[in-house]
Each structure stands twice: as structure tokens, then as C-alpha cells.
Amino acid sequence: MDDTQHPAHTDLLGVYLNDHLAGCALGVERARCLAEAERGTSLAEALRPVVREFTEDRVGLLQLMRSLDVPVRRYKILASRLAERAGRLKSNGRIVQRSPLTTVVELEALRLVVEGKAACWRMLRRLAGTDGRLDPVRLDSLLERAGRQADTLERLRLRHAEKVFRPAGEGSARYATQG
Numbered sequence: 001m002d003d004t005q006h007p008a009h010t011d012l013l014g015v016y017l018n019d020h021l022a023g024c025a026l027g028v029e030r031a032r033c034l035a036e037a038e039r040g041t042s043l044a045e046a047l048r049p050v051v052r053e054f055t056e057d058r059v060g061l062l063q064l065m066r067s068l069d070v071p072v073r074r075y076k077i078l079a080s081r082l083a084e085r086a087g088r089l090k091s092n093g094r095i096v097q098r099s100p101l102t103t104v105v106e107l108e109a110l111r112l113v114v115e116g117k118a119a120c121w122r123m124l125r126r127l128a129g130t131d132g133r134l135d136p137v138r139l140d141s142l143l144e145r146a147g148r149q150a151d152t153l154e155r156l157r158l159r160h161a162e163k164v165f166r167p168a169g170e171g172s173a174r175y176a177t178q179g
Contacts, residue, residue, distance in 0.1 A: 016027070017065050018073040020120040024058040027113035034106045037098060046156055050149055057117055060142060067133045090171065100164045107157035111150060118146035 031051045036042040065072065121142045128134035 013068065013071075013077055014065075014070040016123075017061065017068070020116065021058070021061055021065065021072065023113060023116050024054070024061055026108060027117075028054045028058055030106060030113070031110055032102065034110070038103065041155060043103070043160065046152065050152060053145060053149060054113075057142065057145070060138075061120070064134070068131075092127050099106070100160070103163055104157060104161050106158060110151045111157065114146050114149045116154060118143060118150070121146060 028051070031054050035044045035047040035051055036134050038047070062072070088159060097098060124134055125139040126137055126142065128136040
């Protein structure tokens with residue numbers, strides 16, 4: 001099917017991909033900030049490859065957009081950066097210092113970013129059957145990586161949540177929160 005005959009298809013695909021690009025930008029920034037906040041811990045070490053892969057996924061999406069002649073809408077990326085920064089203002093039960101609960105919530109948010117990326121890769125993989133500009137092997141690889149990222153983030157989230165929500169007196173005094 002020739003996209004010149006169906007400009008609405010290309011326009012809608014452009015909106016969709018730019019929305020996912022904004023989500024990728026948000027994910028990269030959030031993952032970097034979390035790794036920085038947890039610097040010196042095993043969590044930060046485990047997040048390092050995730051941050052690298054998130055960055056590679058963003059570049060991969062930009063390459064796909066170029067191959068599909070979809071222009072980047074920079075205002076969407078700017079909006080996602082503003083949303084990411086606003087998200088840092090959430091209440092976490094602490095005023096001055098970072099709450100351990102923040103890490104749990106951020107790991108959940110990163111998991112949602114991965115689920116969104118996987119949904120995009122699956123949709124593009126389906127389109128690859130009729131659009132020769134899309135490489136099905138590359139999309140399969142991106143889908144596999146998203147699965148690994150989701151598994152890693154879920155493992156980290158559960159491990160951290162167990163520490164945070166462990167009853168006081170079971171070695172979790174450092175994680176006890178007030179209010």
C-alpha cells in the first residue's frame with residue numbers, strides 16, 4: 001500500500017511514533033535519575049545496562065521514524081521532559097530526603113515505559129508484513145530486549161519493595177517511613 005495514497009495513515013503513524021518517542025525520552029531521563037539517586041548501590045549497578053538500552057531504544061525509534069519519513073515533533077519531547085520533572089514533585093512521605101518508596105514507584109514507572117515500548121514494537125512488527133521499510137528481524141530483537149528489560153525491572157522492583165515494606169524489626173529499620 002502506497003502511503004502517498006493514504007496521507008492520513010502516515011499522519012496518524014507520525015503522531016503515534018512521536019508519542020512513543022516522547023515516552024522514550026521520559027524513560028531515559030527517569031532511568032538516569034534513578035540510577036544517579038541510587039549511586040553506589042547494587043540497584044544502580046543493575047540499572048546501568050537498562051539506561052544504556054533505553055538510550056539505544058530511543059535511537060532505534062528515531063531511525064525507524066527516519067525510514068518511515070516521520071518527522072520528529074520536538075514539542076512532544078519537551079512536554080515529556082517537563083512531565084518527568086513535574087513527576088519528581090510527587091508526595092513520598094518525606095519532605096527533605098528521598099523516600100525508599102520513591103524508588104519502588106520509579107521502578108514501576110520504568111516498567112510501564114517498557115510495556116509502552118513493547119506495544120509500539122509489536123505494532124510496527126505487524127506493519128512490517130506490509131511495509132518493506134520496516135525490518136522484522138530488528139523489531140523482533142527490540143521486542144526481545146523489551147521483555148528482558150521488563151523482567152529485570154520487575155525483579156528489581158520486587159526486591160526493593162520487599163526491603164521497603166518489611167515489617168520493622170526484621171532488619172528494615174533503615175527503610176521505616178513515617179506517616
